[in-house]
Amino acid sequence: DTEVTQTPKHLVMGMTNKKSLKCEQHMGHRAMYWYKQKAKKPPELMFVYSYEKLSINESVPSRFSPECPNSSLLNLHLHALQPEDSALYLCASSQGGTGVNEKLFFGSGTQLSVL
Amino acid sequence: GESVGLHLPTLSVQEGDNSIINCAYSNSASDYFIWYKQESGKGPQFIIDIRSNMDKRQGQRVTVLLNKTVKHLSLQIAATQPGDSAVYFCAENSGAGGTSYGKLTFGQGTILTVHP
Numbered sequence: 001d002t003e004v005t006q007t008p009k010h011l012v013m014g015m016t017n018k019k020s021l022k023c024e025q026h027m028g029h030r031a032m033y034w035y036k037q038k039a040k041k042p043p044e045l046m047f048v049y050s051y052e053k054l055s056i057n058e059s060v061p062s063r064f065s066p067e068c069p070n071s072s073l074l075n076l077h078l079h080a081l082q083p084e085d086s087a088l089y090l091c092a093s094s095q096g097g098t099g100v101n102e103k104l105f106f107g108s109g110t111q112l113s114v115l
Numbered sequence: 116g117e118s119v120g121l122h123l124p125t126l127s128v129q130e131g132d133n134s135i136i137n138c139a140y141s142n143s144a145s146d147y148f149i150w151y152k153q154e155s156g157k158g159p160q161f162i163i164d165i166r167s168n169m170d171k172r173q174g175q176r177v178t179v180l181l182n183k184t185v186k187h188l189s190l191q192i193a194a195t196q197p198g199d200s201a202v203y204f205c206a207e208n209s210g211a212g213g214t215s216y217g218k219l220t221f222g223q224g225t226i227l228t229v230h231p
Contacts, residue, residue: 004158006158030215031215031216031217033216040224041223041224042204042221042222042223042224043159043204043219043221044221045218045219045220048216048218049216050214050215050216051215055214055215055216056216056218090158090159092158094216094217096215096216097215101147101164101166101208101217102147102208102216102217103149103161103164103217104149104161104217104219105161106151106158106159106160107158108156108157108158109157109158111156
């Protein structure tokens, strides 16, 4: 099983809503990532969890709140988003070793639209 | 800051031709590179990787070449097929040793279109 599963695939939300994006992997990976991708642009790193601890926050606004309940699950809680936050949100995982040759596996993403 | 970039934003080829996608990087300390393929509505899919102690690595119909002297990376696709049409990203792992995770920085991407 080399899959990273993300739900939902599509999400439309208002600026006052609270929603969550979910990500799951069963490859035994110990590093998990959130990336944001705008149309026709490359993915940009948001957060990295390593062994269930937040290791990197790339100065992401607090309206995005990550959570790693266990080594297989990664959530991204959304609150009071802005229309410019509309994007494809990608989850990825990697084995979690020395950090030098980490091969990231990506899910299919959640396409988020903020109205 | 350091960046990974691509020379050509679009590439159109005929089915059966060989394709070459290029990438320039500027972080001389980079020691691991990955090529990803992203189809419409999907996440990036791993194609092939290469470590900095290698010049060339081959996979099934794909070859990655690394020239550290000029900080250049290329992806060669042999006998390109319509199913190869996608956006191709090079990515540099700028995560330092001693951490237990990677930190990928992506190039801008090249759109490959294969005509039957």
